[in-house]
Structures are given as structure tokens and as C-alpha cells.
Amino acid sequence: MEITDVNENEEKKSLNFIEQLVENEIKEGKHDGRILTRFPPEPNGYLHIGHAKAIYVSFGIAEKFGGKTNLRFDDTNPEKEDEEYVEAIKEDIKWLGYEWEGEPKFTSDYFDQLYTWAQELIKQGKAYIDSQSSEEMAKQKGTPTTPGTASPYRERSTEENLELFERMKNGDFEEGTHVLRAKIDMAHDNMHMRDPLMYRIINAPHHRTGDTWHIYPMYDWAHGESDYIEGITNSLCSLEFEIHRPLYEWFVENIKDGEYQPLQTEFSRLNLNYTVMSKRKLLQLVEEEIVSGWDDPRMPTISGLRRRGYTPKSIRSFIDTVGVSKRNNIIDVALLESSVKNELNKTVPRVMAVLDPIKVIIDNYPEGETEWLDAENSQEDESLGFRKVPFSREIYIEREDFREEANKKFFRLKLGGKEVRLKSAYFIKGESVEKDADGNITVIHATYDPLTKSGSGTEESKRKVKGTLHWVSAEHAIDAEVRLYDRLFMDENPDGHKETNFKEFLNPDSLKVITAKVEPYLKDAKHDDKFQFQRKGYFVVDKDSTADKLVFNRTVGLRDSWKK
RNA sequence: UGCCCCAUGGUGUAAUGGUAACACAUCGGCUUUUGGUGCCGCUAUUCAAGGUUCGAGUCCUUGUGGGGUAACCA
Numbered sequence: 001m002e003i004t005d006v007n008e009n010e011e012k013k014s015l016n017f018i019e020q021l022v023e024n025e026i027k028e029g030k031h032d033g034r035i036l037t038r039f040p041p042e043p044n045g046y047l048h049i050g051h052a053k054a055i056y057v058s059f060g061i062a063e064k065f066g067g068k069t070n071l072r073f074d075d076t077n078p079e080k081e082d083e084e085y086v087e088a089i090k091e092d093i094k095w096l097g098y099e100w101e102g103e104p105k106f107t108s109d110y111f112d113q114l115y116t117w118a119q120e121l122i123k124q125g126k127a128y129i130d131s132q133s134s135e136e137m138a139k140q141k142g143t144p145t146t147p148g149t150a151s152p153y154r155e156r157s158t159e160e161n162l163e164l165f166e167r168m169k170n171g172d173f174e175e176g177t178h179v180l181r182a183k184i185d186m187a188h189d190n191m192h193m194r195d196p197l198m199y200r201i202i203n204a205p206h207h208r209t210g211d212t213w214h215i216y217p218m219y220d221w222a223h224g225e226s227d228y229i230e231g232i233t234n235s236l237c238s239l240e241f242e243i244h245r246p247l248y249e250w251f252v253e254n255i256k257d258g259e260y261q262p263l264q265t266e267f268s269r270l271n272l273n274y275t276v277m278s279k280r281k282l283l284q285l286v287e288e289e290i291v292s293g294w295d296d297p298r299m300p301t302i303s304g305l306r307r308r309g310y311t312p313k314s315i316r317s318f319i320d321t322v323g324v325s326k327r328n329n330i331i332d333v334a335l336l337e338s339s340v341k342n343e344l345n346k347t348v349p350r351v352m353a354v355l356d357p358i359k360v361i362i363d364n365y366p367e368g369e370t371e372w373l374d375a376e377n378s379q380e381d382e383s384l385g386f387r388k389v390p391f392s393r394e395i396y397i398e399r400e401d402f403r404e405e406a407n408k409k410f411f412r413l414k415l416g417g418k419e420v421r422l423k424s425a426y427f428i429k430g431e432s433v434e435k436d437a438d439g440n441i442t443v444i445h446a447t448y449d450p451l452t453k454s455g456s457g458t459e460e461s462k463r464k465v466k467g468t469l470h471w472v473s474a475e476h477a478i479d480a481e482v483r484l485y486d487r488l489f490m491d492e493n494p495d496g497h498k499e500t501n502f503k504e505f506l507n508p509d510s511l512k513v514i515t516a517k518v519e520p521y522l523k524d525a526k527h528d529d530k531f532q533f534q535r536k537g538y539f540v541v542d543k544d545s546t547a548d549k550l551v552f553n554r555t556v557g558l559r560d561s562w563k564k
Numbered sequence: 565u566g567c568c569c570c571a572u573g574g575u576g577u578a579a580u581g582g583u584a585a586c587a588c589a590u591c592g593g594c595u596u597u598u599g600g601u602g603c604c605g606c607u608a609u610u611c612a613a614g615g616u617u618c619g620a621g622u623c624c625u626u627g628u629g630g631g632g633u634a635a636c637c638a
Contacts (some may be wrong), residue, residue, distance in 0.1 A: 013577095013578085013586095014577095014578060014579080014580085016578095017576090020580085028601090040638090041638095042637085042638050044637090044638085074638065076637090076638080077637065077638075079637095079638090080637075125622070133636095134635085134636055136634090137636085138634085141634065142634080143565080143566080143634065144567065144633085144634060145565050145566045146566090148634095157625090175636080176636065181634090188566080188567095189566065189567045190566095190567060190633085190634095191567085191634040192565090192633080192634085194634085197635090197636060200636035201636080202636085215588055216636095217586095217635085218635095218636075218638090219637070219638050220638095222638095223638085239569070239570090239631080239632065240631095240632060240633080240638095241638090242568065242569060242632070243567080243568055243569090243632070243633050244633095245568095246568095248572095266569085268569095268631095272565070273575085279638095286592095315632080321576080321586095321587055321588080322576055322577075322587095323576080323578085324577090325570090325571095325577070326569065326570060327570055327571075327572070327576090327577095327631095328569095328630075328631055328632090329575085329576060329577095330575075330576090331575070331576060332574085332575045332576075332588065334575085334588060334589060334591070335575075335576070335587080335589085336586050338587085338588060340590090341600095342629090343600095345600080345601060346601090350598075350600095355633080376597085378602090379596085379597090379601070380601070380602095407580065409637085411599080412599090421597055422597095423597065424597075425600070454597065455597095461597095465597080466599090467599085468596095468598060469598090470598075485577040499570090510585090532598085532600080534598055534600085535598045535600070536600095538584050538600090551608035556633090558598075558599095558600050558601095559600065560599070561599055561600090561601085562599040563599095564567095
């Protein structure tokens with residue numbers, strides 16, 4: 001039974017508030033039942049798990065109600081944006097399993113239309129060129145409790161406005177000398193309505209339009225009009241744009257030609273504990289080389305999660321379970337982890353890898369002999385079959401799986417204690433240890449019971465044992481680099497402290513690189529192959545892995561209910 | 565301080581005026597050739613006060629708490 005399948009789940013689940021709204025619109029025949037949403041990233045950074053929610057919401061609504069979704073790059077600020085990000089964003093969306101309608105769109109495709117509309121607003125007396133400094137304008141804006149005052153340029157003549165506007169476009173002016181503002185209401189309760197900026201001068205080349213333009217539209221002016229141009233029905237965005245909605249509507253109402261108008265609806269963004277989600281802070285981690293890049297497996301980016309071993313399905317099911325509402329939230333990262341464990345548990349083969357090896361010599365096992373034992377690949381999926389695992393006199397086990405002395409709660413290997421099972425092999429007993437000059441154990445001596453071979457069906461092999469250990473044959477084991485990742489921050493809400501910089505909370509142990517001994521079966525493992533290292537967790541082959549040197553990333557550890 | 569939004573177990577989300585539920589987390593038990601998985605169970609929830617109603621988590625009022633907002637960013 002596929003209980004994790006997102007779509008199957010959705011049929012049983014109640015609709016979220018946006019889905020209810022859209023359902024009602026369709027019932028009422030709005031837009032003739034047509035649904036077109038859009039996902040509008042700014043190409044100034046990589047997508048993160050928060051964007052995955054935005055993608056899920058916009059693409060998901062369209063999927064659910066037979067609509068489509070446009071991908072539109074909101075590229076109105078050439079100083080921050082870059083083509084590199086455009087490609088990375090497209091790749092991430094595709095990887096998540098979504099398809100946008102037609103070709104990707106760019107707000108810059110609409111610069112001409114936007115410019116024409118702006119000229120019309122000027123002609124209608126609804127926009128004007130202001131030639132003050134930003135400081136002066138900020139002063140005139142007033143405060144929430146006191147109305148603003150009019151700019152001395154507010155009543156400039158249409159002719160002068162038009163001429164200045166054209167010269168701004170052509171690059172006749174320095175940055176900061178003039179702006180185009182909408183003429184709305186300097187006393188409005190909503191500060192965004194106090195004659196907001198529509199255009200500013202930026203004399204920098206744009207990644208798509210080159211040096212054609214010297215003015216660039218502001219978000220509020222560009223966004224709603226782009227939605228309008230594309231025929232978007234539902235413009236879904238996060239809560240901080242709620243207060244922009246009256247402006248979004250004012251702009252569209254003043255350029256529209258007919259009944260059609262897109263509707264903006266806001267929902268709360270996704271926040272995860274023990275990480276940061278702002279692009280600015282993520283960029284800082286990248287630039288200061290605190291992480292290895294946008295796709296560092298500790299990053300909450302889509303590319304980071306991918307490299308960490310997350311699957312598109314697990315991310316989608318995670319977003320599905322966290323839901324969509326208007327409440328501020330901080331979601332426990334354990335929920336994200338449980339979604340990937342839940343999927344990997346069912347799909348991924350088990351192998352044996354010893355992360356912190358200590359040698360065990362089985363004194364009564366014949367020297368020089370190797371047996372190739374059958375090991376089950378998955379207890380959850382029989383179709384994954386069996387593989388051969390070599391067994392010999394000298395093996396490695398996990399250092400923490402042995403104690404010279406321990407209480408009854410410790411049911412792993414100890415001296416003079418009960419026998420333990422070597423997974424898919426034999427039962428052994430701890431006999432003695434060798435130590436170096438400092439008293440550290442260097443070798444454990446054990447004996448095995450030849451009648452207890454796994455799968456042999458003998459009475460002896462059916463004896464109840466409390467402990468089962470994973471192991472690898474010393475002679476056959478291969479070395480692999482294993483990167484053990486932990487949360488990047490030690491604080492649940494690293495950017496939630498006004499007096500403390502988020503970097504103060506960085507976890508010094510967020511990455512540990514070790515050399516593990518893994519079974520030879522893994523020799524041919526390829527980039528992105530995923531495994532469960534028995535009793536240790538889920539691991540994925542990193543892109544740094546080569547034929548000569550295997551590299552694994554730990555996606556997530558297994559639940560460990562053993563209280564030490 | 566004005567305006568806007570939000571308030572359900574530890575976390576997140578449902579209940580659409582009619583028995584407050586689900587997932588994750590926690591704790592306990594059973595099963596198990598992974599101290600994994602699976603199964604069973606425990607603990608724990610409607611911010612407060614009024615009002616409307618036969619009946620309020622849901623509607624109304626006030627209060628309280630949290631968040632957003634006054635960029636030539638998006």
C-alpha cells in the first residue's frame with residue numbers, strides 16, 4: 001500500500017484555504033474555470049526548501065484543478081541577478097518533478113509594455129517624475145501615524161514628465177537623480193500607497209537585455225502587470241506581500257482593459273528549525289566559504305538536499321504534510337528527516353559499512369579461507385534479492401559495538417558475555433583483547449560457532465540472540481570516505497536573535513569526514529546511488545566520488561532507541 | 565505608534581455551527597537476523613473575557629500575545 005504517495009493522499013485530505021478559494025472561483029465560473037498560476041523566482045540565488053513549498057502551492061493548485069503554471073524569472077534588478085541562477089532554478093524545478101507551461105518567461109520580456117503603460121499613467125496624471133534624493137523622499141513619506149507631504153515635483157507637467165522619463169530610459173542621467181512615482185495618496189494608512197516608486201535609474205547591464213535599458217521597474221509595478229500580461233488567474237505569494245496587495249490591485253486596475261484581473265493570495269512561508277532560510281544569509285555562508293557551495297549537503301537548498309540524498313518524492317510528501325496556512329511557523333526538521341527515512345526505508349538496499357573499525361580475529365576460523373555468504377538486500381522489498389558478502393578470519397566491527405565489560409542493557413559484543421550474531425554470517429563470542437602501550441584496544445579475539453551459519457536452517461542458527469552486528473571482512477573491505485553531516489546550527493532559530501549574529505550559532509561539528517571500511521559490493525556504486533548502511537543510516541554516493549575513491553554522504557541516521 | 569495578518573497538544577496541520585482528529589516528536593509494550601522497520605498503546609490541545617445560539621475551536625465584541633509593514637530589494 002503506497003501511503004506516502006502524494007497524489008493518493010491528496011484525494012483523502014481536506015482542501016487548504018487556497019484550494020478552497022480556487023474551487024469556489026471555479027464553481028462561480030470566474031475566468032471561465034481557467035486556472036493559471038505562476039512561480040516567479042528572482043534569479044539571485046538558489047532555490048531552497050521554502051521555495052519548494054511555493055512551487056508546491058502554485059504548481060499544485062494548477063495540477064489539482066486542471067490548470068497550468070508559468071515559470072517567470074523576476075529579473076528587474078540587474079545588479080543582483082545572474083544567468084547562473086536561472087539555469088540552477090530550472091534544474092531544481094524539473095528535479096522536483098514539475099513542468100511549467102511553455103518556455104520560461106522573464107519580466108524583462110515585458111519591459112517595453114511596462115514602459116508604454118507607464119507613459120500612459122503619466123498622461124493620465126497618475127504618475128510623475130520625482131527629482132529628489134531618496135532621503136528627501138523618505139522624509140516626505142511621513143510615518144504610520146502622520147500623513148506624508150507632497151513632493152515639490154508632484155505636479156510637474158505631463159510634457160516634462162514624459163520628456164524626463166524618456167531621457168531616464170536613454171541613460172541621460174546618473175543613478176539616483178530621478179525616479180518615476182505613482183501618484184496615489186500621500187496620506188494613505190498603508191505606507192506602500194504613498195506615491196510608490198515605479199522606476200529607478202540603474203546604469204548596469206542586464207543579463208538578458210544588455211544595455212538597452214537604463215531604468216528598471218520596481219517589484220510592485222512589474223509584478224502585477226506581468227501577471228496581467230500572462231493572464232495569470234491566481235498569484236500566490238508569501239505573507240510579507242499581503243500589505244502590497246492594495247498596490248498590486250491599484251496598478252492592475254489602472255492599466256487593465258476589460259474585466260479580467262489576477263487575484264493575489266498570500267500564505268505563510270516555510271521555516272525549518274536549526275537552519276536559516278533567507279537567501280541573503282545563505283549567500284553569506286557560500287561567500288564566506290562556511291559551506292562548500294550552494295549545494296553543500298548542509299544547506300537547506302534544493303541542490304543541497306539533493307546532494308544530501310533527499311529525493312523529490314520525499315520533499316513533496318514533506319511539503320504535503322506541513323500544509324498551507326497563514327500562520328507563522330517553524331517546522332521541526334525531524335519531520336523532513338522522517339519523510340526521507342520513510343521513503344528510503346522502502347526503496348533502498350541495505351549494505352554493511354563499518355564507520356569506526358576495530359579488528360576482530362576469529363581464532364577458530366581457518367586461516368586463508370573465504371566464504372561468500374548470501375545477504376538479503378532489503379527486509380522491506382524482497383525483489384531487491386540477495387548479494388554475496390565475503391567472510392573470513394579477520395573482520396572489522398564498529399568500535400562502539402564492543403566493550404570489555406558492560407551491563408545487561410548492552411547486548412553487543414563483550415568479553416565473556418553472550419554470543420552475538422554477525423549479520424548474515426555466524427554467531428561469535430568475545431574471548432580476549434590486545435592493547436597497545438596506552439591501553440587502547442587494537443584487536444579483539446573471538447570464536448565462532450560453525451553450526452550457526454545464517455540461512456543454514458540448523459537448530460544452532462535458530463538460537464535466540466539479543467545482538468546483531470554489522471561487519472566487513474578485513475581482507476576484502478574497501479576504504480571509502482564518509483561525510484557525516486549534522487545540523488548546521490546549534491540553535492533552533494539562529495536568525496531569531498536580535499542581539500546575536502546567526503553565525504554565532506554555527507555547529508562546529510556539522511561535518512565530520514572519516515574513512516570507513518565498506519563491503520566490496522559497493523565498489524561500483526555510482527553518483528547518487530543510495531543505500532542503508534545497516535544500523536547506521538542512509539547514505540548517498542557524492543558527486544566527488546571516483547572509481548578510485550568512493551565518497552558517501554550521510555543523508556540521515558537511523559532512529560536509535562538505545563539509551564546509552 | 566497607525567494599518568494589515570495570525571492564534572487548536574512539544575511542532576505542524578485538520579475539524580466548513582453538532583463526539584476536537586492526523587502526522588512528526590516523546591514515553592511504554594509486542595514483533596524482528598538492523599537497539600532499524602512494522603504493529604499496539606500512553607501523555608498532551610481550542611489565548612482570555614463577554615456575547616449570539618438548543619449547541620461555539622468555528623460567528624460577533626473587547627482584550628492579550630505573536631508576526632508583517634514605513635528599501636531607488638523581491
